[in-house]
Amino acid sequence: MAAPGDWQSSASAAMLFPNKRAYAGLRRAALLLGRESTQADQTTSKCRLDTLNGWALFYNRRSSMKRVKICRLGCFNHRLNFAEIAKWRSRYFRITDMSLRADITVDHFENNYVYPTCNIAADMGEVEPGTNLVIAVVDQPLEENFYMRRIDANRAVVSVFPVLDILAKANIPIENYIIRCIYEMVVFVYEGQGRVDDEIYMIPHHETRGCLFDMNVFIDRIVYSCSPPTICTECKARLRARPLPTGFIEGIERELRRIRKPLYYRIEENIKRHPVVALFAASALAVLLNVAASVIYDRLKAIAQPSAAPLPSAPHAGPSEGAR
Numbered sequence: 001m002a003a004p005g006d007w008q009s010s011a012s013a014a015m016l017f018p019n020k021r022a023y024a025g026l027r028r029a030a031l032l033l034g035r036e037s038t039q040a041d042q043t044t045s046k047c048r049l050d051t052l053n054g055w056a057l058f059y060n061r062r063s064s065m066k067r068v069k070i071c072r073l074g075c076f077n078h079r080l081n082f083a084e085i086a087k088w089r090s091r092y093f094r095i096t097d098m099s100l101r102a103d104i105t106v107d108h109f110e111n112n113y114v115y116p117t118c119n120i121a122a123d124m125g126e127v128e129p130g131t132n133l134v135i136a137v138v139d140q141p142l143e144e145n146f147y148m149r150r151i152d153a154n155r156a157v158v159s160v161f162p163v164l165d166i167l168a169k170a171n172i173p174i175e176n177y178i179i180r181c182i183y184e185m186v187v188f189v190y191e192g193q194g195r196v197d198d199e200i201y202m203i204p205h206h207e208t209r210g211c212l213f214d215m216n217v218f219i220d221r222i223v224y225s226c227s228p229p230t231i232c233t234e235c236k237a238r239l240r241a242r243p244l245p246t247g248f249i250e251g252i253e254r255e256l257r258r259i260r261k262p263l264y265y266r267i268e269e270n271i272k273r274h275p276v277v278a279l280f281a282a283s284a285l286a287v288l289l290n291v292a293a294s295v296i297y298d299r300l301k302a303i304a305q306p307s308a309a310p311l312p313s314a315p316h317a318g319p320s321e322g323a324r
């Protein structure tokens, strides 16, 4: 628990509040509570200061989040639940806006029809002040068969076209793939502070490790980093060398574990992976259900029996009593 003086003397307090006005207001409140604490109940003041510190941490966490805008480009001829993507909660980014541009132009390029990279930047528009990252989502093939491509320091495009069938076959929701790509770009923004240089293109590794930074040269390997993605040892070592927030890697890993298949498919997957265990578990469950059904039956029978039982009859009168 923080002492009343901690708030006033702590050098890190100013760092907790990048917004100077908010910091000054809460510092005044802290000073007031500090004065009260010399006269009145110390415990109450400490609790209040703890609350203020809690607010400060919450405020700091929220203000340091990266602001991400999703830009839907063109028509989507399949079910892609953008509302679910918008609802995703993270400590490191928040989706602040979701725009739509329905008309895009697909051109003939290198014996294929693709959405040209030169059109993407214009269709996405400029990055608005206060936005850290704009991610365009399209349902058209990109040049050179990329599934994700950086446009500049703060813009990237993700195509669902090359992965639709692959993900459907693996029972992975397409939303997982979009969220996975958002995480990859968000980590780049944290890591590179918005810079784009040659190094950033060297980060993804060719080997498929189920890592967030898999290059997925063979696109069908994308399934390994969509349910759930991980961060491999090599990428962790790289991130540890960067000036990232405390506990960043562990926090991102925790959130990545939430990118997974629906419950039904996870159960199905576990059954396929451990068929013998699943067989014993199913047998045990059947026995338990049988026992539970017997107990319920006995209880119901006990409840119903008193009303069904015949009422106790009067003592039988003997012939001698009847003669009286």
Ligand SMILES: [Zn+2]
Binding pocket: 205, 209, 211, 212, 213, 214, 231, 232, 233, 234, 235, 236
């Ligand atoms: Zn990796």
